[in-house]
Amino acid sequence: MAAKFIASAPTFSKLPELGLPEIGFAGRSNVGKSSLIGRLIGQASLVRTSRTPGRTQMLNLFEVDKSWAFVDLPGYGYAKLSKTQRKELQIMIADYLARRETLRAIVLVLDARRTKVSEDDIAAVDWVTHHGRILVPAITKCDLVPKNKRLNNVRQIEKQLEMPAGSAIVCSAKSGEGKRQLYSRLTEVCGL
Numbered sequence: 532m533a534a535k536f537i538a539s540a541p542t543f544s545k546l547p548e549l550g551l552p553e554i555g556f557a558g559r560s561n562v563g564k565s566s567l568i569g570r571l572i573g574q575a576s577l578v579r580t581s582r583t584p585g586r587t588q589m590l591n592l593f594e595v596d597k598s599w600a601f602v603d604l605p606g607y608g609y610a611k612l613s614k615t616q617r618k619e620l621q622i623m624i625a626d627y628l629a630r631r632e633t634l635r636a637i638v639l640v641l642d643a644r645r646t647k648v649s650e651d652d653i654a655a656v657d658w659v660t661h662h663g664r665i666l667v668p669a670i671t672k673c674d675l676v677p678k679n680k681r682l683n684n685v686r687q688i689e690k691q692l693e694m695p696a697g698s699a700i701v702c703s704a705k706s707g708e709g710k711r712q713l714y715s716r717l718t719e720v721c722g723l
């Protein structure tokens with residue numbers, strides 16, 4: 532894949548419109564979202580460098596293979612945010628979910644080790660479905676869970692998010708597991 536960083540935007544209205552089918556990536560901060568995007572596009576450094584300290588609370592837009600787009604949404608559940616910052620973040624994400632015409636699906640990134648799902652993750656699922664968006668759960672860092680425990684962890688996570696068993700894609704940015712499956716699900720929802 533050939534990906535290009537296009538822009539960082541502090542609000543939805545400042546996010547450029549590329550006219551390409553788009554995938555948004557959401558998840559708690561530190562869950563492994565940027566590593567997973569980096570692994571998908573095969574350019575780990577591109578995503579990392581777009582994340583300068585001032586940009587972690589922004590929408591970061593990438594053009595991929597000139598045919599689709601990825602948006603790295605700000606990580607949620609970040610303890611150091613003030614009440615006002617939290618509110619701003621909620622508005623930004625709600626606007627994006629409600630108004631982004633080219634948005635095809637949201638990848639919700641979850642941690643394979645955390646069998647107890649956070650309230651923020653449950654709220655994220657509610658928001659995505661409330662706005663009628665397609666949700667693609669991606670359970671990452673699976674390399675950190677022994678193979679004989681993975682299925683159990685995945686089923687526990689799916690259950691708490693009220694998603695059918697087998698709906699999540701199990702993956703790892705480190706080992707590359709699940710990359711093909713995630714890629715093909717995303718190209719499918721984008722009609723590519």
Ligand code: GDP
Binds near residue numbers: 558567
């Ligand atoms: P973000 O804040 O959600 O974008 O998280 P990052 O992608 O920056 O990752 C947070 C930390 O988890 C970093 O130290 C990564 O190296 C590590 N990490 C991310 N993905 C994986 C993975 O699949 N396996 C392992 N073992 N570590 C990972």
